[in-house]
Amino acid sequence: MAEEWQFDVPTTGSKFLPPDARYMEALSSQGYGFEAAIADLVDNSIDAGAKDVVIHFLRDGDALVSLLVIDDGRGMTDEELDVAMTVGGRHHYSPSALGMFGTGLKSASLSHAAAVTVTSRTRKTRPAGRRWVMERAVTGFQCDIVEPRYAQTLIDRYQDCPITWQGTVIRWDGVKNFPQHGGSGQTDRYLHRTINKLGLHLGLQLHRFLLRDDFNITIAVEDIRSRDVYMNFGVVPLNPFGYPVTGHRDYPRTFVAEVPSIGSVELTAHIWPPKSSLDEYKSVGSVLERQGFYFYRNGRIVQAGGWNNFRQPEQSLSLARVDVDLPADAGDVLRLSVKKEGVEATPEFASAVERAKDASGRAFAEFIADAQLTYREARKRSGTQRKPVIPPGTGFAPAVKESIEEELPILPGEQPIAAQWRKLAGDVFFDIDRDTRTIALNRRYRAAILGGRGGTLNDAPLLKSLIYFLVHDIFETEFSGPRVRDNLQLWQSVLVSAARAELNQLDDESGESE
Numbered sequence: 001m002a003e004e005w006q007f008d009v010p011t012t013g014s015k016f017l018p019p020d021a022r023y024m025e026a027l028s029s030q031g032y033g034f035e036a037a038i039a040d041l042v043d044n045s046i047d048a049g050a051k052d053v054v055i056h057f058l059r060d061g062d063a064l065v066s067l068l069v070i071d072d073g074r075g076m077t078d079e080e081l082d083v084a085m086t087v088g089g090r091h092h093y094s095p096s097a098l099g100m101f102g103t104g105l106k107s108a109s110l111s112h113a114a115a116v117t118v119t120s121r122t123r124k125t126r127p128a129g130r131r132w133v134m135e136r137a138v139t140g141f142q143c144d145i146v147e148p149r150y151a152q153t154l155i156d157r158y159q160d161c162p163i164t165w166q167g168t169v170i171r172w173d174g175v176k177n178f179p180q181h182g183g184s185g186q187t188d189r190y191l192h193r194t195i196n197k198l199g200l201h202l203g204l205q206l207h208r209f210l211l212r213d214d215f216n217i218t219i220a221v222e223d224i225r226s227r228d229v230y231m232n233f234g235v236v237p238l239n240p241f242g243y244p245v246t247g248h249r250d251y252p253r254t255f256v257a258e259v260p261s262i263g264s265v266e267l268t269a270h271i272w273p274p275k276s277s278l279d280e281y282k283s284v285g286s287v288l289e290r291q292g293f294y295f296y297r298n299g300r301i302v303q304a305g306g307w308n309n310f311r312q313p314e315q316s317l318s319l320a321r322v323d324v325d326l327p328a329d330a331g332d333v334l335r336l337s338v339k340k341e342g343v344e345a346t347p348e349f350a351s352a353v354e355r356a357k358d359a360s361g362r363a364f365a366e367f368i369a370d371a372q373l374t375y376r377e378a379r380k381r382s383g384t385q386r387k388p389v390i391p392p393g394t395g396f397a398p399a400v401k402e403s404i405e406e407e408l409p410i411l412p413g414e415q416p417i418a419a420q421w422r423k424l425a426g427d428v429f430f431d432i433d434r435d436t437r438t439i440a441l442n443r444r445y446r447a448a449i450l451g452g453r454g455g456t457l458n459d460a461p462l463l464k465s466l467i468y469f470l471v472h473d474i475f476e477t478e479f480s481g482p483r484v485r486d487n488l489q490l491w492q493s494v495l496v497s498a499a500r501a502e503l504n505q506l507d508d509e510s511g512e513s514e
Contacts, residue, residue: 035201037108043098046072052162114174127151203238210237274378322369395419429495448502
């Protein structure tokens with residue numbers, strides 16, 4: 001006879017099982033993006049009451065050597081530094097704090113650097129510091145104590161910029177994605193690309209703070225030998241609801257979702273004006289990614305776009321955005337990821353949104369319909385009905401894909417068209433692979449097209465865009481008629497001649513430089 005089911009598992013005691021030191025490796029392998037990692041450090045600065053935060057890239061000639069985040073917050077004592085550098089250290093987070101789990105500083109830093117040093121000074125204590133070196137951390141949780149004179153030196157380096165009486169310096173060394181070779185040109189390109197993305201990310205995530213008169217974030221680049229400053233600019237707030245004129249006269253409008261487990265959640269619905277070229281609209285992901293819920297926690301965006309299983313994204317909803325402040329106690333209904341880059345919502349939330357109404361009794365579903373109608377009427381006013389296309393995929397620059405998705409209806413459920421450099425015969429500039437939906441470009445001509453620059457996955461965006469439009473229709477049919485085959489031969493002939501001319505010009509320029 002089977003034993004009766006026990007609803008509670010019986011135990012005979014307990015034993016202490018501390019984590020293995022390799023837990024540090026797992027902690028640093030959580031998939032933190034570079035921008036998200038820096039944002040986590042800035043969160044700590046805001047929690048410390050900072051008014052000014054400086055993100056400082058340091059270079060030694062052509063080489064980038066360190067990255068620092070400096071703030072003028074209240075600083076930390078020796079004891080507080082120990083807590084801050086302890087994995088899962090017990091912080092006393094206030095209800096309005098941006099920090100949550102006690103792991104952000106360590107996991108964010110060691111995801112991108114071989115070592116992280118933190119030095120700090122309060123109004124009443126001398127500078128002190130701690131350092132985690134990943135190589136030693138994984139063998140025994142050994143955290144270094146920074147020599148006091150160096151801690152003082154590092155704090156003094158940023159005296160009045162921005163540290164005054166108190167503040168903190170976080171230093172990353174051995175940053176993994178810093179360019180290792182390629183000279184000043186590669187370093188300059190890396191800095192331009194990285195700082196631009198970082199500025200947009202911080203401008204969006206922390207726009208409510210940056211809109212205040214008493215808070216600033218500065219990104220700067222300095223040479224450690226000459227002390228020359230290459231770049232120095234403030235991060236600009238990027239308000240995802242910062243349109244000059246609403247796209248629909250009835251919006252913004254606030255709906256209330258009654259969620260049984262957590263109570264009332266306000267949903268402030270917005271409809272952007274069509275065809276906006278503002279960064280506040282276009283710089284928040286692709287057309288399908290930028291629509292939907294924008295969740296805030298204590299003034300900081302923790303999710304920018306997405307419908308959280310309420311519905312599927314679609315092009316006709318590209319103007320629809322919903323501002324949601326997470327409740328102080330969201331329970332398991334709205335769970336925030338450790339990296340603060342997304343919210344996991346249960347079906348209870350989606351059901352509550354479906355039932356949400358505004359003060360006059362208007363249903364949330366009417367907002368969805370109004371956003372779709374605004375988008376479609378704008379299309380009609382343009383006077384043209386554009387043919388749906390198969391979207392571009394791998395090999396096309398994100399800005400190109402975004403622009404095509406913005407301007408053209410997308411055929412649903414279609415495998416995107418990829419662009420890829422391959423080895424082809426010398427008399428062919430490109431080839432069409434219908435089976436894999438790929439435009440293959442002749443690798444022989446890549447250097448000429450790029451002007452001698454190094455290639456990347458999404459390089460040659462202008463050329464790839466033009467060929468995409470030339471051959472797009474070919475992917476929609478299984479066979480090519482005589483006119484299509486003749487056009488392909490014409491395009492091949494002209495493009496091969498042009499590519500060879502580019503190669504000759506590149507050779508001539510190389511000969512002249514010698």
